[in-house]
Amino acid sequence: MTKLIDLKKRDSKLIEECAEAIKDGKLVVLPTETVYGIGANALDVKAVRRIFEIKKRNKNNPLIVLVSDFDMLDKIAYGITDIHQKLIDKFWPGPLTIIFNRKNSLPDDVTGNLDTIGVRIPGNEIVLDIIRKAKVPITAPSANFSGKLSIIDPKLAYQEFNGKVDFIVDGGISDIGVESTIVKVDGNVIYILRRGKILPEDIEKLGFSVRLSDNIPSKGNKHYSIGKKAILVTGSNSIDKITNYIDNHSSQKIGVIGFDEHYTLFTEKVNVYIKMGSVYHYDAILKNLFNTLNEAKEADNDVFLIECLEEHGIGKLVMDKFRAICDNEII
Numbered sequence: 001m002t003k004l005i006d007l008k009k010r011d012s013k014l015i016e017e018c019a020e021a022i023k024d025g026k027l028v029v030l031p032t033e034t035v036y037g038i039g040a041n042a043l044d045v046k047a048v049r050r051i052f053e054i055k056k057r058n059k060n061n062p063l064i065v066l067v068s069d070f071d072m073l074d075k076i077a078y079g080i081t082d083i084h085q086k087l088i089d090k091f092w093p094g095p096l097t098i099i100f101n102r103k104n105s106l107p108d109d110v111t112g113n114l115d116t117i118g119v120r121i122p123g124n125e126i127v128l129d130i131i132r133k134a135k136v137p138i139t140a141p142s143a144n145f146s147g148k149l150s151i152i153d154p155k156l157a158y159q160e161f162n163g164k165v166d167f168i169v170d171g172g173i174s175d176i177g178v179e180s181t182i183v184k185v186d187g188n189v190i191y192i193l194r195r196g197k198i199l200p201e202d203i204e205k206l207g208f209s210v211r212l213s214d215n216i217p218s219k220g221n222k223h224y225s226i227g228k229k230a231i232l233v234t235g236s237n238s239i240d241k242i243t244n245y246i247d248n249h250s251s252q253k254i255g256v257i258g259f260d261e262h263y264t265l266f267t268e269k270v271n272v273y274i275k276m277g278s279v280y281h282y283d284a285i286l287k288n289l290f291n292t293l294n295e296a297k298e299a300d301n302d303v304f305l306i307e308c309l310e311e312h313g314i315g316k317l318v319m320d321k322f323r324a325i326c327d328n329e330i331i
């Protein structure tokens with residue numbers, strides 16, 4: 001039986017109940033500021049193994065961990081340098097997962113036998129309450145089955161994980177809507193292993209040199225499949241390109257993932273038009289991205305044409321996610 005717990009009001013008895021469950025080795029789907037995660041006591045091997053089973057996750061793909069303070073960080077990680085400290089001071093609590101050397105207090109199963117561990121203090125008060133009460137580091141892989149979209153809506157988390165985990169915490173819709181930025185420090189260089197809301201330029205502002213790297217254990221996982229063909233429509237004449245595509249593919253059930261402002265242009269001509277948000281509000285497009293993609297996954301059509309955002313800042317981040325589902329199909 002899975003128990004749904006509404007923690008939007010941060011009721012202290014319910015927080016206690018969740019913390020106890022974590023300490024008892026139970027699995028609790030939790031809100032974070034980025035996306036929903038599967039929480040368990042990171043020091044409990046059995047609980048950790050259950051996460052891998054439920055997610056159908058490759059054993060070599062390590063979990064990341066959430067802590068509530070530096071004492072807890074010290075118990076699982078070592079070799080924290082001035083550079084790490086500057087990143088921590090600037091971005092924690094928040095959506096920056098930092099890779100540290102790991103201590104042996106953590107079971108090998110958590111780290112996929114790596115000698116490093118990804119950690120952050122999350123910027124979500126509900127999950128922080130639970131970690132503080134449980135007094136143990138909590139695992140936080142995204143709450144989705146491997147290869148499926150991440151989840152930002154507790155209702156969807158319930159749909160997917162009811163009967164599979166012990167508790168699901170409703171903390172409302174996730175604030176950010178995309179997984180944390182992951183970084184690793186090497187000498188004086190900060191490598192970004194996964195892009196997220198904290199952008200390369202945000203880190204460069206601290207005076208560091210930043211490089212992108214795809215050297216991540218989950219590399220090659222096709223994380224953002226919507227289960228059907230998707231095509232990115234590039235260039236300033238995207239409206240003409242979409243119109244031409246519709247005219248030339250009358251036998252296909254066509255969908256568009258486009259700006260709110262273009263809805264009236266296409267809605268009558270296509271099978272489904274999914275509004276991703278306003279052309280003027282990229283943050284809102286990001287926040288809603290996984291809902292948009294889930295809607296696309298559920299829709300009954302053959303192909304999606306996707307409008308492009310401008311490739312800077314948040315726009316670039318959203319475009320990376322779109323490219324991941326388009327498999328290089330571009331017109």
Ligand code: TXA
Binds near residue numbers: 035063118143179217
């Ligand atoms: O925002 C997030 O980070 C969410 C929330 C729920 O915390 N969690 C999340 O977890 O996205 P997951 O498991 O879906 O993605 C973690 C990524 C994986 O790609 C994994 O390969 C990588 O982090 N990773 C974990 N440990 C690592 C390590 N020691 N070195 C390099 N990459 C690591």
Ligand code: MG
Binds near residue numbers: 141142150
């Ligand atoms: Mg994930």
